[in-house]
Amino acid sequence: MKRALLPLIIFLVVVGFLFVGLNLDPREVPSPLVGKPAPAFSLPRLDNADKMISNKDMLGKVWLFNVWASWCGACRDEHHVLVALSKSGVVPIYGLDYKDTRLDALQWLAERGNPYVATAVDENGRVGIDYGVYGVPETYVIDKAGVIAYKQIGPITEAVLRDKILPLVKRLQIQ
């Protein structure tokens, strides 16, 4: 009886591994940047190319750093979530306009609403590389000390916001 069970046990273990494997998203590569200081940048602002914006400007507050572009289809899906979040005033959202043209980006925001306190323009994608961006949209939660606490790869859905990002932001804000 015991010997007959062994193949069954091996089979169930293999099925278990395969089942877990099927549910993993290969696009979600864990970022080595979580827990590390956010890479420094100083970029021109989207609304005013003469003014610069730097990650140091946000020191002392918890903020979201959302990488987006007007050419990015999935950014469309998350945009209304971001607009609603910015209206709630819970946490400031800063944008990184990744490999985009200024005109397209401004038009996009005019059409769909602007959830960003400010947007930095990363025209050649250099800052994107520093942040390990490989698929827009991506969003970073950065704490008061400027350390990356979380990285969302792909669009922010209402569920992700409610279950992951907002609880984390609240925890970081009382720290």
Next chain:
Amino acid sequence: MKLIFRVVTVCCLMLIANAWADEARPLHDDVAVEAQVQRLSEELRCLVCQNQTLADSHSELAEDLRQEIRVMATKGMSDQQITDYLVERYGDFVRYRPPLKSTTLLLWFGPFALLLGGGIGLFLMLRRRAKSAGNLPLSADEARKVNALLNEES
């Protein structure tokens, strides 16, 4: 005079044709730098099309990263330094040869452990089977039959 003019014209045309027929120039004049870029981009994964190397991929990110590698190579950075730079940003996943560390132990040694386990299992099974087959005592009836057959032969 006319002949000389013709010869010169033909020569000039040949020169132009030669310039057109020139091979595609490498992106960087320094051959060593370009070789290093090529070597590294064959070892690194493009995160957009994950089953392609940076060398194979035509995605924009891959092009940017190749350019980034080229800039670093021009500065004289070593393969190790450039790989570290990318791993810092994108994680070990960018490397096609994952490093040996605690989180990758199963990846590196799992197949050998399975092979060893299977080998031991097979060995034990075969030994048990050989033992049980060899030591079966004959019943009295069987012994008689065997003896009868043996006697018949001789």
